[in-house]
Amino acid sequence: MGVTGxxxxxKQGSKTKGGIGxxxxxxxxxxxxxxxxxxxxxxxxxxMLWGYxxxxxxxxxxxxxxxxAEALAMPGVYAVLTYDDLPTEVxxxxxxxxxxxxxxxxxxxxxGEPVAIVxxxxxxxxxRAAAKIKVDYAELPVITDEASATAxxxxxxxxGRDDHHIGxxxxxxxxxxxxxxxxxxxxxxxxxxxxxxGEYVFGMQDQAFLGPESGMAVPGEDGGVDLYVATQWLHSDxxxxxxxxxxxxxxxxxxxSGVGGAFGGREDISMQxxxxxxxxxxxxxxxxxxxRFESFFGHVHRHPxxxxxxxxxxKDGKLTHMKCRIVLDGGAYASASPAxxxxxxxxxxxxxxxxxxxxxxxxxxxxxxxxxxxxxxGAVQACFAYEAQMDKLAAKLDxxxxxxxxxNAMEQGTLLPxxxxxxxxxxVAELLRRVKAMPLPPEQQWLAAGEQADVRALPGxxxxxxxxxxxxxxxxxAVGIKNxxxxxxxxxxxxxxxxxxxxxxxxxATVHTAMAEVGQGGVTVHAQIARTELGVTQVTINPADTQxxxxxxxxxxxxxxxxxxAVKNTCENVRExxxxxxxxxxxxYHPAWATAELLLExxxxxxxxxxxxxxxxxVLEGESVDLELEWRHRPTEAFDxxxxxxxxxxxxxxxxxxxVVEVDTELGLVKVIELACAQDVGKALNPLxxxxxxxxxxxxxLGVAVMEEIIVDPKxxxxxNPSFTDYLIPTILDTPTIPVxxxxxxxxxxxYGLRGIGEAPxxxxxxxxxxxxxxxTGLELNRTPVRPEHLTGT
Amino acid sequence: xxxxxxxxxxxxxxxxxxxxxxxxYVLRERMGLPGSKNACEQxxxxxxxxxxxxxPVCACLVAAGQVEGREVVTVxxxxxxxxxxxxxxxxxxxxxxxxxxxxxxxxxxxDKVADSQNGEGAELAPIQQAFIDAGAVQCGFCTPGLLxxxxxxxxxxAEPSDADIREALSGxxxxxxxxEKILDAVRLAAARQDRQESGV
Numbered sequence: 002m003g004v005t006g007x008x009x010x011x012k013q014g015s016k017t018k019g020g021i022g023x024x025x026x027x028x029x030x031x032x033x034x035x036x037x038x039x040x041x042x043x044x045x046x047x048x049m050l051w052g053y054x055x056x057x058x059x060x061x062x063x064x065x066x067x068x069x070a071e072a073l074a075m076p077g078v079y080a081v082l083t084y085d086d087l088p089t090e091v092x093x094x095x096x097x098x099x100x101x102x103x104x105x106x107x108x109x110x111x112x113g114e115p116v117a118i119v120x121x122x123x124x125x126x127x128x129r130a131a132a133k134i135k136v137d138y139a140e141l142p143v144i145t146d147e148a149s150a151t152a153x154x155x156x157x158x159x160x161g162r163d164d165h166h167i168g169x170x171x172x173x174x175x176x177x178x179x180x181x182x183x184x185x186x187x188x189x190x191x192x193x194x195x196x197x198x199g200e201y202v203f204g205m206q207d208q209a210f211l212g213p214e215s216g217m218a219v220p221g222e223d224g225g226v227d228l229y230v231a232t233q234w235l236h237s238d239x240x241x242x243x244x245x246x247x248x249x250x251x252x253x254x255x256x257x258s259g260v261g262g263a264f265g266g267r268e269d270i271s272m273q274x275x276x277x278x279x280x281x282x283x284x285x286x287x288x289x290x291x292x293r294f295e296s297f298f299g300h301v302h303r304h305p306x307x308x309x310x311x312x313x314x315x316k317d318g319k320l321t322h323m324k325c326r327i328v329l330d331g332g333a334y335a336s337a338s339p340a341x342x343x344x345x346x347x348x349x350x351x352x353x354x355x356x357x358x359x360x361x362x363x364x365x366x367x368x369x370x371x372x373x374x375x376x377x378x379g380a381v382q383a384c385f386a387y388e389a390q391m392d393k394l395a396a397k398l399d400x401x402x403x404x405x406x407x408x409n410a411m412e413q414g415t416l417l418p419x420x421x422x423x424x425x426x427x428x429v430a431e432l433l434r435r436v437k438a439m440p441l442p443p444e445q446q447w448l449a450a451g452e453q454a455d456v457r458a459l460p461g462x463x464x465x466x467x468x469x470x471x472x473x474x475x476x477x478x479a480v481g482i483k484n485x486x487x488x489x490x491x492x493x494x495x496x497x498x499x500x501x502x503x504x505x506x507x508x509x510a511t512v513h514t515a516m517a518e519v520g521q522g523g524v525t526v527h528a529q530i531a532r533t534e535l536g537v538t539q540v541t542i543n544p545a546d547t548q549x550x551x552x553x554x555x556x557x558x559x560x561x562x563x564x565x566x567a568v569k570n571t572c573e574n575v576r577e578x579x580x581x582x583x584x585x586x587x588x589x590y591h592p593a594w595a596t597a598e599l600l601l602e603x604x605x606x607x608x609x610x611x612x613x614x615x616x617x618x619x620v621l622e623g624e625s626v627d628l629e630l631e632w633r634h635r636p637t638e639a640f641d642x643x644x645x646x647x648x649x650x651x652x653x654x655x656x657x658x659x660x661v662v663e664v665d666t667e668l669g670l671v672k673v674i675e676l677a678c679a680q681d682v683g684k685a686l687n688p689l690x691x692x693x694x695x696x697x698x699x700x701x702x703l704g705v706a707v708m709e710e711i712i713v714d715p716k717x718x719x720x721x722n723p724s725f726t727d728y729l730i731p732t733i734l735d736t737p738t739i740p741v742x743x744x745x746x747x748x749x750x751x752x753y754g755l756r757g758i759g760e761a762p763x764x765x766x767x768x769x770x771x772x773x774x775x776x777x778t779g780l781e782l783n784r785t786p787v788r789p790e791h792l793t794g795t
Numbered sequence: 796x797x798x799x800x801x802x803x804x805x806x807x808x809x810x811x812x813x814x815x816x817x818x819x820y821v822l823r824e825r826m827g828l829p830g831s832k833n834a835c836e837q838x839x840x841x842x843x844x845x846x847x848x849x850x851p852v853c854a855c856l857v858a859a860g861q862v863e864g865r866e867v868v869t870v871x872x873x874x875x876x877x878x879x880x881x882x883x884x885x886x887x888x889x890x891x892x893x894x895x896x897x898x899x900x901x902x903x904x905x906d907k908v909a910d911s912q913n914g915e916g917a918e919l920a921p922i923q924q925a926f927i928d929a930g931a932v933q934c935g936f937c938t939p940g941l942l943x944x945x946x947x948x949x950x951x952x953a954e955p956s957d958a959d960i961r962e963a964l965s966g967x968x969x970x971x972x973x974x975e976k977i978l979d980a981v982r983l984a985a986a987r988q989d990r991q992e993s994g995v
Contacts, residue, residue, distance in 0.1 A: 030927040031917050033935030034942060036830020036870035043829035125813060211834040211842060211936040211970050261834070261936030262970050293835040457958045520934025520971050689930040696973030697933065725839035725968065733974040734965045 020533035024689035040259035041231035042215035042290045052289035053127035055117040057109035060368040060718035062138035072130040079283045080120040089247035098335040110333035112719045113298030120279040143368040143718040150174040150365045158366040169642045176364040177339035179346040181418045181645025184357030189322035193313025197393040201386040202784040204710035206303040212261015214271040214299045215290040218280035225252030231260040233267045236551035257545040263519035265374030266300040297723030301336045301373030304329040306382040318408045327362040336373030338364035344379030351387040352429040352482040353409045358418045368718040377763040384481040388768035420646040426746035432657035435679040442675045460670035471667040477772025480657040481764030484650040485757030486559040490639040496550030497567035502625035508617035513543035516552040516564045522690040534572035536601030558757025566752040567632035583620040656680040656761035658769035664777045669789030679742040683756030695762045696739045702766025704731045800862040803872025819843045819854035830870040841967030844940035870939035877920035922946045925984035933971035941967045
C-alpha cells in the first residue's frame, strides 16, 4: 500500500473509544472470572519440586547447631539448605538496609524467621522433612518495646550497629529518627485557650492479601534462573536476589505472575531467593506456595505504634501548636522503616494549618515481627491520633467537629511541618462539606422491613445477640493527608516501551512495562492512556518482566502517576515519530501536515480542528515505531535530619469519611452501618476503578478499626493468631454501604492532572469509625482495634 | 489410592492420591484445574468454593477420598453449568441441576478458542459477565469462589435482597473491593436474569 491511499476528502475524525476518563473494563477480567488467570500459586512444571521453609519457633535465640541429616535421608527429598549452603559472601538482603538474612545465621531475631529450606517431590514430604530438621536454640531475652530496646544495657538486635547512632539516632536499636521543628511550639502554646493531649495505640495490621506468597524458579541452561513470582517491584527484587545467588542480574530473569493483592506486603522478598537457591541446587523447577500460616510470617506487617499528641487552640477555634512523639515498632529487620518514619513525621500534623510544631518519630528494632510497607505507610497511624485530637479539641471548645476541622483545614499554598508548600489543590474543607452533606442512612434500618427487627442488620447479626435493645447510633468524621509516590529525594522513575505497527490491517499499540499489576488496574489504565495518545483501539499490554527497564514499585499510590506518566510520555514520543513518517509519506498532499497541531484519533491523523489527514494504517504500513523511555516526576529532597525541613514530597492526596455505627452497648458489639467517603482524585482516568480503590481502602481502614490485629505475646514475642480463623478481616457482613463522592481538581504538575488514590481512603476510614463509636458510647477509646471489652469495660 | 469422580461433566480419575490430600489439591495439582484458589486452606475465606453434588463447599476441607463417585463443578465449568441449567430449566423454577441431569451433560469444547491473553471469546455464565461489568474483579483471587457461591444463590433465589446476598456470600473473603461492587454484580446478574425471563 502506498501513497494512493491518501485521503483527499475532508471528514470528521472520530474520538477513540476506551480512552482516559472512561470506565473501560479490565483486560484480564475474563481470564479472572473463568479461573484461567495464572496466579503465582497456579504454576506447574513437568518434574517440578515443592519448596518449604523451616521457621524459627522462638523469637530471639542463638543457633547452636542445625542437623539436617534425617531430613535429607527421607525418600522424595532433593535438597535441604541452611545458611552454610549459601553460594556467596552476600547472605543478607533488604529494601533500604541489607540486614535480613536469607537464612538465619548465628541467631534468630523473630518468631517465624526462615532457618532452612527443603525441596521435595510432594508438598507434604517437604513439610515432613522440615519437621525432622533439628535446630538447637539457646534462648535470649526478648526486646519488645521502646523501654527494653533503648535501655542502656539492652542487647543489640543487630550486632555492629554501635556506630550507627551518629548524631540524631540515640540508640543502635533505633532504626531511624526524624524530628521536625518549625516555629516555637512552647511559645505558641501560651496563646492557646484550650490544650488537649492524648496517648494513642495503633495495633499491628496485616495486609492479608488473599493470594499467598508463591512462585516458581526454573533453572536455566546458562546457569541462570527464570523466576515467575508475585511481587510489587520486579527490579527491586532483582537487585536483592542476584547478589545472593552470585549471578549477574541478566542471568536472573524475572516475570510477574498473577498477583492476588499486595497492599505493601509484597515489597519485601519472601520466597524469591529460597526458590532460586533450591532450583539452582537441584537443577529442577521449584515451586513454593506459602499456606496462610506461613504467609503471616512471610511478609512484613503495618508498624504498630504508640503516639503522644498535644494540640492547642484559641477559643475561636484556631489551632495554635502541635507536639507529638510517634514510636513505630519496626520489629527485627529494617524493611521500609526509615521511609515509614519519614512519612509518619512529615504528615503527623494532618491536613491542618499549624504554624508551630515539635515532632519526633522513631522506628525501633525489636524481636517483634518485622514491619514495613502497608497501604497508608506511616500516615495511617498518625491520622488515627490527630483526628482523635481534633474531636477532643472540638468537644472542649463546644464546637461542631466538622466545623472545627474546616476552620483549620489546609488549602493550596499551606506550608507543611517540613516547610514545604502544598502547590496543588488541597480541598480539605470541601471534602468535609461534601461528606457531611451526603444523606444519612435512616434510623433503625433493622426495623425497616416490618415490625420485627431484621437481626442480620444488627450488631452481632445472625448470632441473635440482640433484637435492638441496647443499640445506640453514633456518627463520626475524619479527614487525612497522604503523600503520593516515593519521597525524600528518591529517584522515583519508571520506564515504558511502546511499539506501534499494523497487524492484520489494524493499527496496534503494544505497551511493555515492568509494572506489577496487583489488582489495582494499572493494565486497564495503560491501555486507556495508549488509546488516548495514539488514537488506536487495539492495545496489547505485554506481561511485566525484567526485559524492560524498571517501573518502580506498585505502592505509594504512585503507579498511575509514574508508570502512567511513563506510558504517556513514551506514547507522545511515538506519536511524534509516527507523524514524522506521515509527514515524509503524505506531507506534500496537504499543507496541514506542516502547519497544524496534529493528533492521532480514531485510527487517523487529524488536525486539532478535526480535519483528517491520513489513516494510521497507511502511515504505518511497512513501518513500525518502537521506543523505550524513562520518565520522572519532579525531584524531591531529603528532610534535614535535625529540623525535618525540606521539600520531601511530590504530591498529596486527600480523603474524608463519615462513619455511621450502631453499637450494642451491653455486649460491646459494633455494626458499621455506612462509611461515606469523599476524595479528590485530580482526574479519574477510570472512574469505575477509582471507586473500587476507594471502597477497598475504606474497608481496610474499617478492618483495623474494629477487628484486625496481629497479636504478639509481650513476654515471648510470639505471634498468637497467624490464621484467618484468628486474624479477622471484614466479611461482606461486616462491610457497610460505601457511598463515594469523587472530586476532580487537577494537579497541574501531574500527568492529566491525576492524583494517586489508593492509600488516602485507608487513612481517614479508621478514625471516622472510632469517632462514631465514641459518639455512640461516650467512651474515650484511644486504641485500635476496638474490642468488645473496651466498650463494656470488662 | 485412586479416586473416581466427575469434574465439570467429565469423568476423572486421580491416581496415587495420598490419604490426606484435599479435593482442592487434587483439582489444582492433579487435574490441572487451578481456578479454585488456595488462600487459607482452612475453610475461612471461601476462595476454593466448588459445588459438590450441587452444594457449595470449601474444597480445601473436603478430603479427596470423600468425592468418590460424586459430581464436582468448579469455576472452570461454571459457564457450561449455567448454560445447561438454563437450557434444562428455562423458567428457573426447578431449583438447580439434578444429579441425573448433571450426569448426562458433558463439557463441550467452545466453538471459539478463547484469546490466550485476555480470554475474549470465552462463553461466560451471567454471573461471570456481571462481575466483569460491575467492576467486581480487582486482584481476582477471591473471584472464583465468589462466583460459585453467587451462582448458587441466584439459582435458589432469583431476586435476592441485599441482606440475602450478604448472608450467602459471608463465607467468602475479599480484600480488594470493599464488597460494594460484588453486591452490584449480583444485583446486576439478578436483574438481567429477571429481564430475560420476563422477555423484556
